Amino acid sequence: MWKPARTLWITLLFLVPTTVSAQATSLADNPGYFPIDELGIFSADDTSVEINLTGAMLRMIGKVTADDDPEFSAIVSDLDAISVRIAPMEKLDPAATRDAMARGAALLEERGWQTMVRIRDTDEQIFVYSREAGGEMAGMTVLVVDEDEAVAVNLIGAIDMENLGSLVMGLDLHQLEEALEKAEEKP
Amino acid sequence: MTTEAHVDCAAVLERLEELLDGDLHDVAETESGVPAIRRHLDACPECAAELALAATLRRELRALPELDAPDALIDRVLDATVRAAEPVPVPGRWAAFRRSLEGLLPAPARWAAATLAAAALAILVLVPRSHGPTPDPANDPELARAIVEARFALAYLGDLGRGAGVEIRDQVLRDRLVAPTVRGLLGPSGAREPADAAPSTYNPGGSGRPAPLSDDPPPSAPRRS
Numbered sequence: 001m002w003k004p005a006r007t008l009w010i011t012l013l014f015l016v017p018t019t020v021s022a023q024a025t026s027l028a029d030n031p032g033y034f035p036i037d038e039l040g041i042f043s044a045d046d047t048s049v050e051i052n053l054t055g056a057m058l059r060m061i062g063k064v065t066a067d068d069d070p071e072f073s074a075i076v077s078d079l080d081a082i083s084v085r086i087a088p089m090e091k092l093d094p095a096a097t098r099d100a101m102a103r104g105a106a107l108l109e110e111r112g113w114q115t116m117v118r119i120r121d122t123d124e125q126i127f128v129y130s131r132e133a134g135g136e137m138a139g140m141t142v143l144v145v146d147e148d149e150a151v152a153v154n155l156i157g158a159i160d161m162e163n164l165g166s167l168v169m170g171l172d173l174h175q176l177e178e179a180l181e182k183a184e185e186k187p
Numbered sequence: 188m189t190t191e192a193h194v195d196c197a198a199v200l201e202r203l204e205e206l207l208d209g210d211l212h213d214v215a216e217t218e219s220g221v222p223a224i225r226r227h228l229d230a231c232p233e234c235a236a237e238l239a240l241a242a243t244l245r246r247e248l249r250a251l252p253e254l255d256a257p258d259a260l261i262d263r264v265l266d267a268t269v270r271a272a273e274p275v276p277v278p279g280r281w282a283a284f285r286r287s288l289e290g291l292l293p294a295p296a297r298w299a300a301a302t303l304a305a306a307a308l309a310i311l312v313l314v315p316r317s318h319g320p321t322p323d324p325a326n327d328p329e330l331a332r333a334i335v336e337a338r339f340a341l342a343y344l345g346d347l348g349r350g351a352g353v354e355i356r357d358q359v360l361r362d363r364l365v366a367p368t369v370r371g372l373l374g375p376s377g378a379r380e381p382a383d384a385a386p387s388t389y390n391p392g393g394s395g396r397p398a399p400l401s402d403d404p405p406p407s408a409p410r411r412s
Contacts, residue, residue: 051336056252061334064324075341082340126347142347153344176339 027054027081027156032131032139034113036152039104039143041097042085048149049086049180058082058157079157087150097150101125101143104152108141116140123147130159194227199234203241267303 027033036042042050053061062077089097105127109115117128124146131139142153202224228235324331 049339051340053333053337053340057330057333058337060322060330061337064322064330065334072338072341076337082337084336084340084343128347140344142344144347151343151347153340155340155344176335176342179335180339 030080030138030156031133032137032154032156033081034108034111034139034141034154036083036085036104036141036143036154039100039152041092041100041150042087042152046087046091047085048088049084051082051084053079053082055080075160078160079155081154081156083152083154085152089145089147089149092150094145094147098125098145101127101145101150101152104143105129113141194223196227196231196234199224199227199231200237203238206238207242207245264303 028035058076058079058081062073065076066073102125105118108127108129113129113131115128116130117126119126125144127141127143129141130137131141137159138156140153140155140159142151144151206224228238322330324334
């Protein structure tokens with residue numbers, strides 16, 4: 001027996017997740033995405049900092065900080081994801097880590113990422129790549145190895161480098177490191 | 188309260204809301220009458236499907252971000268659907284809602300009412316929320332931590348950029364200004380020569396760096412200010 005109410009609810013059931021999924025496509029499909037975890041460097045035991053912020057949370061952060069810090073709010077609101085991994089070099093094999101980072105850089109170039117900075121020294125490697133889509137920046141990936149730590153960062157979204165540059169002038173990295181450690185200690 | 192001897196579909200549908208509200212496992216352990224409902228659900232595919240549909244819909248809707256529809260829209264939808272009916276009792280709202288529609292409106296009107304409700308829900312999903320209270324990080328540890336993480340990530344990028352910029356600047360200055368000037372003034376032999384010697388080129392895409400001048404220490408730009 002045809003039951004229109006049931007048909008309606010079933011239709012609605014398909015409509016809602018389809019709509020939600022259209023608004024939140026998989027990050028892996030985003031041109032600015034790079035799987036930094038696939039570098040094989042940052043295991044759960046070795047990683048000292050792991051940050052995973054996606055679109056919904058970033059927009060919430062942008063909304064909450066809009067009054068107090070409009071510059072920061074504007075930058076964060078335009079991002080779709082922030083991924084950060086940091087591992088102290090004392091837990092890693094320096095040679096293997098440098099090789100992995102170099103492979104990561106090569107992979108980025110194979111996938112069409114553009115080189116912004118590429119510094120290779122005996123003590124450190126710094127690779128900064130950007131990805132464009134539709135004429136706008138869609139992502140940035142940073143790979144760093146030095147004598148202290150290995151770092152990988154992937155930003156997805158429209159990154160305004162000028163605003164980012166002026167914003168970070170007012171950010172104290174050491175203070176934020178301490179704040180992050182305190183936040184991670186809380187249950 | 189139904190007995191354990193017999194439970195019909197109408198009684199089960201009436202209890203669907205309670206089952207979904209009360210955590211199915213706990214309710215099954217503590218309330219009388221639930222085992223009979225459970226047996227009915229195991230034996231009646233239609234009721235089981237209704238329960239599954241209601242649970243799925245509830246889960247999907249709760250997973251959506253909270254949105255606010257304009258009050259006027261909600262009023263219009265309610266006026267067109269259930270406000271004309273008798274007040275719906277709180278227990279078994281699901282079944283009571285269905286019964287109120289079935290008793291109140293003919294089939295085509297019920298279909299129209301349901302379509303309106305679906306359209307209102309679609310608008311709630313599609314129209315972004317523009318009002319509503321702003322979350323307070325002081326009361327939301329997860330949000331507060333996320334803000335710190337975002338600031339840290341951007342600060343790290345900025346610090347890295349400053350360091351890399353300094354290093355690149357130093358390298359460019361050295362290759363394109365200092366070295367040619369020195370060569371021009373002193374020449375390879377140390378003797379003064381014309382300042383038209385070809386400078387080395389800086390290639391940001393290349394690997395490695397040119398060897399430093401013999402008296403210069405290896406460059407190492409700090410990444411943390």
